Amino acid sequence: MGKEGLLNKENYMVPRNDEVSIHVAHSQAEKREIYKFRYRVLAEGMGKFIKKNKQNFGMISDCMDEYSQLLYAQSNLGIIGTLRVMFGNMGQFPQDLTKTFYMEKFQTLVDGSNQTFCLATKLSIEKKYRGSQVLYMLTAKAYEMIRTNHVKFTFTGCNPHLIPLYEQLGFRKFSRNFTDPGYGLLVPLIMVVEDVEHFRAVRSPFYRVARELSNDNQWGQAFLHAFPEAARYINSQLIRKDDLWKIVTKKLGESPLAAVPLLAGLSQDESAVLLHSGVVVTCYEADCLVSPGEVSNEVFILLTGALLTDSAGVQRLIQPGESFGGTGLTEPRPQYATISAAADSEVLVIPRQGFERFCRRQPQAGHQIIRNLRLTMPVGMHPVRLKAVKGGMGRE
Structure with a gap:
């Protein structure tokens, strides 16, 4: 199913x-x-x-x-x-x-x-x-x-x-x-x-x-x-939650709970539900995933490969397990960095629509994700704001 x-x-x-x-x-x-x-x-x-x-x-x-x-x-x-x-x-x-x-x-x-x-x-x-x-x-x-x-x-x-x-x-x-x-x-x-x-x-x-x-x-x-x-290619409508968890674990080389800071404080079941709201996307070397000024509607989690981020001339590599783009997870927000594939890579993309459904079912876990985004957000990015979502998630 x-x-x-x-x-x-x-x-x-x-x-x-x-x-x-x-x-x-x-x-x-x-x-x-x-x-x-x-x-x-x-x-x-x-x-x-x-x-x-x-x-x-x-x-x-x-x-x-x-x-x-x-x-x-x-x-x-x-x-x-x-x-x-x-x-x-x-x-x-x-x-x-x-x-x-x-x-x-x-x-x-x-x-x-x-x-x-x-x-x-x-x-x-x-x-x-x-x-x-x-x-x-x-x-x-x-x-x-x-x-x-x-x-x-x-x-x-x-x-x-x-x-x-x-x-x-x-x-x-x-x-x-x-x-x-x-x-x-x-x-x-x-x-x-x-x-x-x-x-x-x-x-x-x-x-x-x-x-x-x-x-x-x-x-x-x-x-x-x-x-x-x-x-x-993994079809988001055909993959089972538990099967996706196993696939992501294999790609990361360890449990997502250990490899993905975005999931800190969540249980395995909560994390599996969140990941299942997304889709695995393959990107190829030189693909530009994010450009300055683009409006974000998702958060990306790097699973395999390597991505390069360039913000105001400051460059660094994004490693598997790291997330980016989360400013748009609660509302559309502009990005301030260029992020491109330094090698063939795979990312798990969680759309804002999927995250909002997750929050309606598990508001406390959604609240924790927003806190984690704030802690892991690169310098120069807009802070993520807590947004009222049906189900109990409110502003700090």
Whole structure:
């Protein structure tokens, strides 16, 4: 069994008297409102570094918008969410993306050179609606369009702290990370559109829809045959808590209780629950995990390899067991150092959303984690503030 679902029914609620509907933008006026919404959410709300110019100031748009379907969620308040999906054969996508997602290799898995792929990007949701049904409604509409266009493989990329969310939708890690200017380190993900058994295993919200359609299991098998390395990536929705504890122990070479200062004062069970709220991510030499000014939404724990931190010209190596990035564990906070991989490494990423769920169940342990973060925080970083979290965690 996997961990508790991020998209279960209790998370589908929206505020009362707030009707939400999903639309596909057709007019230029609709598209401009989407571009403005992206800017408010991604640049102003999430601190993404978007290159500005006189033509697009206050908006986020690029050349792919011209060839994509722009979905948006509308409520009484206006646009509250949007998602872009682009359909086409390999030659219609930007060359750098075809290389990043190995589209040529995927094309050999199907008959004919005109195989339609889908690239899903620019997912943005108004803050008060995150954790509501809006995400499901947008992605369900996208999945419906994907099936209508007879797509076998859908690609996307996300920041490490969002991997558990995408893995529950049915995406999987399969390749090396890449960097998109303004968005930071991104992990490439693939959805095998007709792999109903995988949807069932991760409890994807698409499972009930997909099982009623005609599906061919060969695509899931073909994917694993072409990308055998994908099987070594740990899926956050499939790994058991106790199994993850054993894996982390093996990677660290000793119990996490002894190796990870962040866990000081916690029991093994509390620590195992906390680690299980995260995801193991592989990063490669020269990958930049954190840049100055980037907004943090997670804490990283180094498991293997070595990372280099550079703060105002002062450099040091981060060793296995050490944590960093924890300023964003209770609220989005900017980072003040550059942290990059000095060698191929593995980190365990605990998203803020996962930590907040942990605190609601185990408030005292959550309180201890915040204390530990304060003690282990590098010089020059903002102090972590205790934030009121449902379940009893309060301010000092």
